[in-house]
Amino acid sequence: MSQYHIDTRCIHAGYEPENGAPRVLPIVQSTTFQYDSAQTLGELFDLKADGFFYTRLGNPTIDAVEKKIAALEGGVGAMLTSSGQAASLISVFNICHAGDHVVSSSAIYGGTFNLFYKTMKEMGIEFTFLPPDCSEEELNAAFKPNTRCVFAETLSNPSLIVTDLKMFAKTAHAHGVPLIVDNTFPTPINCHPFAFGADIITHSTTKYMDGHAVQVGGAIVDSGNFDWNNGKFPCLTEPDESYHGIIYTQQFGKAAYITKARAHLMRDLGAQASPTNAFLLNLGLETLGVRMERHCKNALAVAEYLEQSEKIAWVNYPGLKSNKYYDLAKKYMPNGTCGVISFGVKGGREAAAKFMEGLKLASIVIHVADLRTCVLHPASTTHRQLSDEQLKEAGIGPDMIRMSVGIENVEDILADIDQSLAKL
Incomplete structure (x- = not known):
């Protein structure tokens, strides 16, 4: 599918029907999935096998749309969320914990600013806000030993400031942390943040991706390019006791970040998209x-x-x-x-x-x-x-x-x- 132009991928990526299957992506409106073996279900729970067993963690309709968005952005994987706010929260919280620090653009959507400035601050995560058109020297000066990521919007809502993605990515990487970019306004049709060094992309799919104002949703896309093995991200490089000691970077390689986002945070926070909303989102993506x-x-x-x-x-x-x-x-x-x-x-x-x-x-x-x-x-x-x-x-x-x-x-x-x- 990668050989096709992006507007063709908007229509065809993510879902390839088998012989006799529905040509249009169907809605699988089921919370659960049946298996003949308890062992198979156990392997699914332990992340040792692929498959669907509970819609909070995976569903055929949602999965197809996630694959489409990953294909449009050029990532190794994507995860739909119940809203753009949920995507922003999980994208940062997946690698930041109480006592950590984030450098963020100040010119971001008001809801995202309040999420960072109020709610995540109450969770013990500190934020430093800088104008997205700050100098490289100013950006460098904002980093601390406990900084774990940089967050910005490609095109800020509503001030329409264009972020210098290469400069932000270069600076973030010099400090050993990833750049998370909200690409809602340009969409992957007009901007490809991964090509300029961004590591994680978020979207409010409620906006242009949907395009018809009929569903609220979000998405997180993992580039698979960031090397998490630098000692700053033990949540990805050390055993997760809630999954029998699994180490995400060892078992899932380039997809470590997005797998943890689903297996850990989607499991515990439950901010999942609904199959029907994913179906509606897909209709919008086809004409994006x-x-x-x-x-x-x-x-x-x-x-x-x-x-x-x-x-x-x-x-x-x-x-x-x-x-x-x-x-x-x-x-x-x-x-x-x-x-x-x-x-x-x-x-x-x-x-x-x-x-x-x-x-x-x-x-x-x-x-x-x-x-x-x-x-x-x-x-x-x-x-x-x-x-x-x-x-x-x-x-x-x-x-x-x-x-x-x-x-x-x-x-x-x-x-x-x-x-x-x-x-x-």
């Missing part, structure tokens, strides 16, 4: 290549239109040649970034609210990155738990509007914007 091309084309047209409007204070879209991250975006996302734009309406917060309320085609929703155009005011919604200082660090001003440009006819989108601006 086509949709991302249209999202990016429409978004660029909208960004260029807004940039020329006298009623718009500023426009932030990495696809614009005037954008400070344009060159970096071309380096890491040469075929386009995503369909999300951020901008400010002259007149501040009140004008922003009036503009959004004046839209007829676009909806005001707590969502982003599906086929319908929608808008949001991040400072008062998704990032409202952040202080003014934290909002500033995340690149979010009180006048910011996040517009997720859909795949409708672009002339209709522009007309809707125009009629709403006319009311200001």
Whole structure:
């Protein structure tokens, strides 16, 4: 399957029906699976055999979608989760424990920031937050002896800052830790973080991968490239007594990280995806290549239109040649970034609210990155738990509007914007 282009893999990877089997990936809506031998079940529980025995740990529908996402990102394995939040939690918690430290970009989704800053801090894991456009010297200075990973977003939500992946990966590896990258906005269609040194990729599959706003989910993908045998990760290189002393790196090699995530954390936390949600996600993945091309084309047209409007204070879209991250975006996302734009309406917060309320085609929703155009005011919604200082660090001003440009006819989108601006 790897010989095919990525948009072909979107359709065909992960599921190859046998003779007489359903052509379309079926929903296996069963919690459990029958075996004739207790010994076989025991070997499955001990991770000595492959197979399905309980949907919390594995299911044929979920497995096929995991294989598809791994194929799209170029990883050795993937694991679906119940949400993007669960993916972020497990990706870090899989290798970090109480007393450990993480270096993270400050410009990340508000829910992820709160997860790190509040909840995981209460679990005993310390975080240092830095702007994703920090210098290499600043990034180096943030590391501590107990640092165990670096976390960033390829394209930050909603500030749209492009992370210098090569620099982040180089610095992380110099300190003997992996780089975890959230690739939700560009998707594997537009960015391949593993090619630039990232080690683990996370996704909120709720967004572009789904594309229709019908399921909540997440994914973690393991590149298989990081060498865990440097003394910093005993959870992977020393015996796990809950599995009769299994050593993940010895038994599973390049797939050690993703196997532990499933066998340990999915087993204990139970943040599994449902087979039906995996089925719905797969339908979205099949058209991901086509949709991302249209999202990016429409978004660029909208960004260029807004940039020329006298009623718009500023426009932030990495696809614009005037954008400070344009060159970096071309380096890491040469075929386009995503369909999300951020901008400010002259007149501040009140004008922003009036503009959004004046839209007829676009909806005001707590969502982003599906086929319908929608808008949001991040400072008062998704990032409202952040202080003014934290909002500033995340690149979010009180006048910011996040517009997720859909795949409708672009002339209709522009007309809707125009009629709403006319009311200001």
